[in-house]
Amino acid sequence: MAEVAIRVRDLCFSWPGGTSVLQSCSLDVPKGEFWMLLGTNGSGKSTLLQLLAGLLLPQAGEIEISGLVGFVFQNPDHQLVMPTVAADVAFGLVEEKLPLDRVRARVREALAAVNLLELQRRPIYALSGGQKQRIAIAGAIARKSEILLLDEPTALLDPDSQLDLVAQVQRLVKSRGLTALWVTHRLEELNYCDGAFLLEQGKVVDRGEPERLKQRLIQQPNEAM
Numbered sequence: 759m760a761e762v763a764i765r766v767r768d769l770c771f772s773w774p775g776g777t778s779v780l781q782s783c784s785l786d787v788p789k790g791e792f793w794m795l796l797g798t799n800g801s802g803k804s805t806l807l808q809l810l811a812g813l814l815l816p817q818a819g820e821i822e823i824s825g826l827v828g829f830v831f832q833n834p835d836h837q838l839v840m841p842t843v844a845a846d847v848a849f850g851l852v853e854e855k856l857p858l859d860r861v862r863a864r865v866r867e868a869l870a871a872v873n874l875l876e877l878q879r880r881p882i883y884a885l886s887g888g889q890k891q892r893i894a895i896a897g898a899i900a901r902k903s904e905i906l907l908l909d910e911p912t913a914l915l916d917p918d919s920q921l922d923l924v925a926q927v928q929r930l931v932k933s934r935g936l937t938a939l940w941v942t943h944r945l946e947e948l949n950y951c952d953g954a955f956l957l958e959q960g961k962v963v964d965r966g967e968p969e970r971l972k973q974r975l976i977q978q979p980n981e982a983m
Contacts, residue, residue: 760788763937769819781960797957828898834890844878868900888919
C-alpha cells in the first residue's frame with residue numbers, strides 16, 4: 759500500500775451554537791500525490807482543510823499529518839504581508855534564524871520552483887492574482903513544506919490563470935515529491951489530479967479516479983456545485 763501523508767479518522771466539527779459541519783469524516787491522501795476535494799457549498803471542504811492545517815480544532819476524531827504543512831488561502835491578499843515578492847517569501851523563515859545568504863538561497867530556490875524568480879524585487883501590489891497565489895506557494899516551498907493545502911486557490915482568477923496554477927501545482931507534486939490537497943468546484947481541474955474525494959453533509963461519500971468522479975458529477979451536478 760502507498761504511504762499516507764494525511765490520515766483522517768471519524769473527524770467531527772461543529773460551530774459554536776451547534777451547527778454540525780463534519781460528521782465522522784475519514785480519508786487518506788497518499789504521499790507524493792495530488793488529490794482534490796469536491797462538494798457543495800456547506801459540505802465541509804474548507805473546514806476540513808482548516809482542521810488539517812491546525813487553524814481549527816476538532817471536537818472528535820483523529821488527524822495524522824506526516825510532514826510540514828503549507829496552507830494557501832482562496833484570497834492571496836489574506837496571507838501576503840510584505841511589500842515585495844522576495845521579502846514575502848522570506849517572511850516565513852524568520853523563526854529559523856538562518857544566515858542571510860541561506861535565506862536568499864531558499865527564496866531564490868522557491869521562486870524558481872514556481873517560475874517567478876525574475877519577480878523577486880517586484881512589489882506585491884503589482885502582481886496578478888495568479889502570480890500572488892504562486893508566491894503563496896513559493897513561501898510554503900521556502901519553508902520546506904511537504905504538504906500543500908489549497909482552499910479554492912483559483913476562485914478569484916481568470917480562466918487562463920486558473921489552469922496555469924493547477925498545472926503548476928501538478929508539476930511541483932511530480933518534481934519535488936510534494937503532497938497536495940486542493941479544494942475545487944471546477945470539474946476541469948480534475949484533469950490534473952491523481953484522485954479526488956466527494957464530500958456530502960460532512961462525510962466523504964466517494965473517492966477515487968478523477969475521471970470517474972467527474973462523470974458522476976456531470977450526471978449529478980448538484981453534488982459538486
